[in-house]
Amino acid sequence: xxxxxxxxxxxxxxxxxxxxxxxxxxxxVSTNHYTSWYQQTPGQAPRTLIYDTNIRxxxxxxxxxxxxxGNKAALTITGAQADDESDYHCVLRMGGGIWVFGxxxxxxxx
Amino acid sequence: xxxxxxxxxxxxxxxxxLRLSCAVSGFTFNTYWMTWVRQAPGKGLEWVANxxxxxxxxxxxxxxxGRFTIxxxxxxxxxxxxxxxxxxxxxxxxxxxxxxxxLWGQGTLVIVSS
Numbered sequence: 375x376x377x378x379x380x381x382x383x384x385x386x387x388x389x390x391x392x393x394x395x396x397x398x399x400x401x402x403v404s405t406n407h408y409t410s411w412y413q414q415t416p417g418q419a420p421r422t423l424i425y426d427t428n429i430r431x432x433x434x435x436x437x438x439x440x441x442x443x444g445n446k447a448a449l450t451i452t453g454a455q456a457d458d459e460s461d462y463h464c465v466l467r468m469g470g471g472i473w474v475f476g477x478x479x480x481x482x483x484x
Numbered sequence: 485x486x487x488x489x490x491x492x493x494x495x496x497x498x499x500x501x502l503r504l505s506c507a508v509s510g511f512t513f514n515t516y517w518m519t520w521v522r523q524a525p526g527k528g529l530e531w532v533a534n535x536x537x538x539x540x541x542x543x544x545x546x547x548x549x550g551r552f553t554i555x556x557x558x559x560x561x562x563x564x565x566x567x568x569x570x571x572x573x574x575x576x577x578x579x580x581x582x583x584x585x586x587l588w589g590q591g592t593l594v595i596v597s598s
Contacts, residue, residue: 410583412529419579420521420529422586431586463529465583471543473519473531473583 378466380476386454386483394479395446396464402445407466409447411440414461414478423462424449451481459483486510486587488580493592500570500596506563506580506589514538514558519583520565522576523591532578533565548574570596 377399386392396409403409405427412420422431424440427447437452447466451458464476492504504520520532533554535542542554553566563580577591 408583410586412586414529419588419590422588425583425586461528465529465531471534471541472545473534475521475529475531478528 378464378474378476380462380464380479382477383480383482386451386458386481388454388456388483390454391450391452392454392481393443394449394451394462394464394481395443396448396466396476397446398466403447403466404442407447407468409440410465411438411447411449412463412465413458414463420463454483456483488582488587488589490578490580490589490592493578493594495595495597496570497598498571498596501566501568502570502594504565504567504578504580504592504594506565508561508563508580511582511585511587513556513561516582516584518554518556518563519581520554520563521579521581521588522574522594523579524573524576530576534583535563567594570594572596 379397409427411424414420423434423438428440439450441448462479465473467473487509489507496502517536519534522530522532533544535554539556551569555564575596577593579591581588
């Protein structure tokens with residue numbers, strides 16, 4: 375199965391902007407991959423932030439946005455807050471009905 | 485209220501079987517693909533399987549193909565995962581999810597151990 379890449383870790387200052395990416399080892403990510411982004415804190419179920427590349431899930435603040443940047447999917451957090459410190463996961467829809475998750479990014483806000 | 489509630493997890497010996505269920509409410513179940521996702525302790529998320537609206541199509545991760553079977557009963561608004569020939573590496577929290585619109589259950593823990 376194809377490998378989906380994410381930064382293992384990232385840090386951002388409170389109030390700052392950070393862009394996390396979701397890529398493919400040997401291909402470009404496009405809207406045809408229907409990228410979703412999830413936020414997860416320890417012991418909790420994932421919370422959907424973005425699906426279908428750039429659709430914000432119900433109740434998600436507008437400071438979370440999804441896009442395609444170059445050959446990767448991207449999640450941008452504008453005006454980072456302390457409670458944004460979490461793990462962030464992306465998933466891509468591949469051919470043949472298969473979905474593949476990235477390894478996740480641990481975001482630190484400090 | 486939209487809800488996805490998993491059940492059926494527990495402790496099982498290697499080689500054993502378990503059937504997970506996901507009871508759905510608050511949306512028209514038979515108009516959505518449904519998915520099982522798992523997460524091993526301290527690890528990332530792993531897509532396991534999905535099934536189309538009427539149950540006629542399903543897909544599996546290579547790691548579970550031939551051992552797990554996804555199914556659904558639209559009359560009961562329920563999703564299932566039959567897990568056979570369980571291995572230690574199947575130990576995870578199992579989530580049911582509706583990817584379109586981003587709905588997830590709270591998960592059920594499966595531990596495979598002797």
